[in-house]
Amino acid sequence: MSVWQLILRQIQQRRLSSALTSLSVALGVMLVTGILLLQDQMERHFLKPGEGYSIVIGAPGSALQLVLNAVYHMDQSPGLMPMRRWLELEDDDSVAMAVPYALGDSFRGYRVVATTDALFDEHFPHPEGEGADKLSAGRPFTFDRARLFETLRSVGATGLGEHTGDGDEHGDEHGDEHGDEHGDEHGDEHGDEHGDEHGDEHGDEHGDEHEHGDEHGDEHEHADEHEHADEHEHADEHEHADEHEHADEHEHADEHEHADEHGDEHEHADEHEHADEHEHADEHEHADEHTDDHDDHDGHDDHGGHDDHDDHGHHGHDHGSHGVFEAVVGAEVARALGIVVGAEIEPTHGVEGGHAHDHEHFWTVVGILKETGTPVDKVVFINLDSFFAIEEHAGGALIPGTNEAGLSSVLIFPRGGVHKGMLLSRLNREPEIQVADVSEQIRNLFSIVGSVDVLFLMVSILVVILGVLSILVAIYNTMNERRREVAILRAIGASRRTVFGAIVGEAAVLTLRGALLGVVLGHMLVAVASTRVEEAAGFRPDAFTFLPIEAAVVLVVCLGGALAGLVPALKAYRTDVAANLKPLS
Numbered sequence: 001m002s003v004w005q006l007i008l009r010q011i012q013q014r015r016l017s018s019a020l021t022s023l024s025v026a027l028g029v030m031l032v033t034g035i036l037l038l039q040d041q042m043e044r045h046f047l048k049p050g051e052g053y054s055i056v057i058g059a060p061g062s063a064l065q066l067v068l069n070a071v072y073h074m075d076q077s078p079g080l081m082p083m084r085r086w087l088e089l090e091d092d093d094s095v096a097m098a099v100p101y102a103l104g105d106s107f108r109g110y111r112v113v114a115t116t117d118a119l120f121d122e123h124f125p126h127p128e129g130e131g132a133d134k135l136s137a138g139r140p141f142t143f144d145r146a147r148l149f150e151t152l153r154s155v156g157a158t159g160l161g162e163h164t165g166d167g168d169e170h171g172d173e174h175g176d177e178h179g180d181e182h183g184d185e186h187g188d189e190h191g192d193e194h195g196d197e198h199g200d201e202h203g204d205e206h207g208d209e210h211e212h213g214d215e216h217g218d219e220h221e222h223a224d225e226h227e228h229a230d231e232h233e234h235a236d237e238h239e240h241a242d243e244h245e246h247a248d249e250h251e252h253a254d255e256h257e258h259a260d261e262h263g264d265e266h267e268h269a270d271e272h273e274h275a276d277e278h279e280h281a282d283e284h285e286h287a288d289e290h291t292d293d294h295d296d297h298d299g300h301d302d303h304g305g306h307d308d309h310d311d312h313g314h315h316g317h318d319h320g321s322h323g324v325f326e327a328v329v330g331a332e333v334a335r336a337l338g339i340v341v342g343a344e345i346e347p348t349h350g351v352e353g354g355h356a357h358d359h360e361h362f363w364t365v366v367g368i369l370k371e372t373g374t375p376v377d378k379v380v381f382i383n384l385d386s387f388f389a390i391e392e393h394a395g396g397a398l399i400p401g402t403n404e405a406g407l408s409s410v411l412i413f414p415r416g417g418v419h420k421g422m423l424l425s426r427l428n429r430e431p432e433i434q435v436a437d438v439s440e441q442i443r444n445l446f447s448i449v450g451s452v453d454v455l456f457l458m459v460s461i462l463v464v465i466l467g468v469l470s471i472l473v474a475i476y477n478t479m480n481e482r483r484r485e486v487a488i489l490r491a492i493g494a495s496r497r498t499v500f501g502a503i504v505g506e507a508a509v510l511t512l513r514g515a516l517l518g519v520v521l522g523h524m525l526v527a528v529a530s531t532r533v534e535e536a537a538g539f540r541p542d543a544f545t546f547l548p549i550e551a552a553v554v555l556v557v558c559l560g561g562a563l564a565g566l567v568p569a570l571k572a573y574r575t576d577v578a579a580n581l582k583p584l585s
Contacts, residue, residue, distance in 0.1 A: 006489075006502045007509055014478065021467070021474045022514035025557065028464030029518025032553055034525045035456050038533065041541040042449065046072065046442060049374035052125025053438040054420060057081065057427060058409035063436035064444060070101055070409040071438060073111050073375045074537075077103045080399045080406030081433050083152075084160055089412060094419035097123045099411040102387050104396075105347040110333050112347045112380045114387030117143040119328070123413045127370040138341040138367030141326035141383045148385040155394050157405035325386040327363040330379045331371035339365055347380065349392055361390055375539075464557055467514060471507050472564035479571045487577045496573050503569035504562055511561020515554040522550075 011018045050071060058066045059079030068074045089098040097118055105112035120140040122130040132139055149160065329339055339345070344362040363382055371377055388394050399406040414420040427435045486499055526533075527543035534540040 003498055003501050003505060006498075007505045010502065010506050011509065017474050017478075018510055021471045022510050022517065024470045025464065025467035025511055025514025025561070026518035026521060028460060028462075028467045029515045029553060029557060030521035030525060031460035031463055032457065033519050033522025033550055034529075035453060035460055036547060036549055036553075037522065037526050037543070037545065038541055039453050040547055041539065041545070042537065043446075044373075045375075045537075045539040046445065049126065049376070050438055050442045053411060054414055055412040055423060055427075056409055056436045056438060057085065057412065057433045058436075060432065060434045063434055064441050066409060066434055066436045067438055067441040069103075070411060071375075073113070073379055077408045078434065080408065081410070082399065083157075083405040083407050085430075085433060086407060086410045087160060089410065092423075094414055094423050095412060096415045097121055097413040099124065099413075100384060100407045101409045101411070102384060102393075103408040104393060105349055105387075107333075107345050107347040107380050108337060110330075110337075110378055110380055112382060114382050114384045116145075116384050117141065119381055124411075126372040126374045126376045129370075132367075134369060135328070135367045136331065136370045138328070138365070141328050141366050141381070142324045143383045144324065144385045148388060151385065151388045151394060152397060152405045155397055156403055157398060158403040160405060324383065325361065325363045325389075326366045327380055327382045328367040328369060329365055329381070330369050330377040332377040333380055334368045339368070341365055341368060345380070347382075465560070468511060468557065468560045468564050471510050471561055472567055475503065475507055475565060476568040476571070479568050482572065483575055486572050486575045490575070490577045499575075500569045500573045503572050504565040507565025507568075508558055508562035511564075512554070512558045514561075515557040518557075519550055519554060 050067075053071050056066050056070045058070065058077070059081045061078035065075050066078055069077050083100070086098055086100045089095045092098075099115055099118045102114040103111070105114075117140055118124065120131050120134055124134075127134045134140075152160065327345060329345075333339060343365045345365060346360065346362050363386065369376065369381075388397055397405050412423065414423050424435065424437060427433065489499060490496070523543050526541050530540050530543060
């Protein structure tokens with residue numbers, strides 16, 4: 001009889017005790033395996049997604065909570081921070097890019113994050129790439145900055161400075177930013193439209209008067225023309241000059257050529273001298289008819305949103321003057337919900353347990369992000385201007401107790417070198433915001449969670465040791481019963497070494513069987529607990545991932561069992577054959 005046959009025969013003879021000792025080992029290994037799996041999955045979930053992010057700012061509170069909310073899309077938002085901070089950061093020389101986030105909605109269990117087209121910039125880490133390269137299908141959504149500020153002004157938002165365009169909106173939006181572009185584009189357009197609408201006679205007369213205005217456009221003539229404002233209804237139309245986009249563009253080419261010498265009002269005066277003759281005032285009243293021809297210039301030049309919006313439409317849901325409602329979804333959202341480009345979604349108000357908005361609002365899915373293996377895969381991104389176009393969001397756009405527009409958070413991507421340190425030093429002195437260094441908070445998180453993991457791991461190892469010791473005790477206690485059996489084996493020719501090896505081998509096999517069972521049970525435990533882990537920690541562990549360290553655990557446990565078998569094996573080795581072969585009385 002071989003040693004292997006002898007081992008199997010001994011285990012079969014004591015099936016129940018062998019099974020119980022193996023189970024005690026399996027329970028310990030199950031705990032060790034489960035903890036190692038969760039530890040590995042947590043590191044993957046938090047370390048990889050955190051790569052590429054630098055600084056997050058938000059409402060005063062917990063820095064760790066801010067990072068979990070903005071980077072990992074977990075936990076609740078700490079509150080609202082002033083939107084002007086985002087606008088200031090965009091103009092900061094130390095900042096390469098600032099990405100605002102506004103939270104408050106969800107779609108079928110997935111968070112909805114409102115942001116700008118900075119999401120598609122190469123500085124944004126997940127997915128990698130720039131623009132359409134970040135997408136597996138479709139195109140980036142359109143962000144309309146002018147529409148955003150217009151909406152915020154409509155609810156009385158203040159503190160946005162020159163970015164809102166208060167007072168000199170026309171000058172801010174067109175004078176500095178698009179001065180040359182307006183001059184080139186609308187000079188020809190002005191000539192063509194004016195010629196078509198008023199005829200050659202008005203074109204010549206208007207041209208002569210413009211020359212006259214260039215030569216004699218001093219303040220005296222300007223004042224004289226203003227004395228007759230009532231006669232020509234100039235005052236009424238001048239108050240609404242910003243609303244009449246056609247009139248604005250009608251004058252814009254000359255406006256940039258003579259802005260310093262004569263200003264906007266001189267050209268208004270020139271044109272209004274001929275209001276009655278050519279019924280120009282009537283055209284101002286119908287300027288809305290020409291809005292579609294010029295909307296791209298007023299708010300969509302940088303993004304080309306108007307053309308895309310017209311092409312894709314909203315499948316029967318016309319938002320009218322509310323602008324473009326577009327969404328880009330993460331890879332997991334698209335896969336789990338079967339969303340394709342062109343589909344329409346209706347988010348609900350509230351991150352968890354949300355309710356429908358008071359009025360129907362549909363976003364058209366225009367793109368699907370590439371899979372990243374990060375929380376970005378589980379997010380629905382919408383354009384920020386559409387977020388505040390919703391009545392409930394516009395009503396809650398202001399920070400409580402103030403007239404300042406608010407955001408949930410801002411992701412900051414500093415320039416290289418010392419700029420990050422400079423930003424942290426400066427921002428940490430601001431009491432109205434919470435500043436979080438992403439890498440530092442991730443380290444803090446792992447220091448907290450890591451301590452708990454070590455504690456659980458130590459408990460699991462103790463359970464494994466107890467299981468191994470139970471094998472030692474179980475086999476040792478059977479040695480008194482086995483003395484005669486060992487003596488018979490020795491009498492029929494088995495050597496001391498064979499007997500010794502059979503006992504050690506039995507202990508090793510029992511331990512190996514328990515360890516393998518424990519690994520299987522550990523994966524099953526993670527699979528069962530995955531839903532609960534996702535609810536508590538924000539990620540779903542993969543129960544079917546095998547770690548190399550699991551093989552090391554099995555090997556170590558098996559070796560420990562073999563060592564535990566040395567004690568009863570030595571006792572069998574020293575068994576007196578003659579004394580144990582005596583007839584039983």
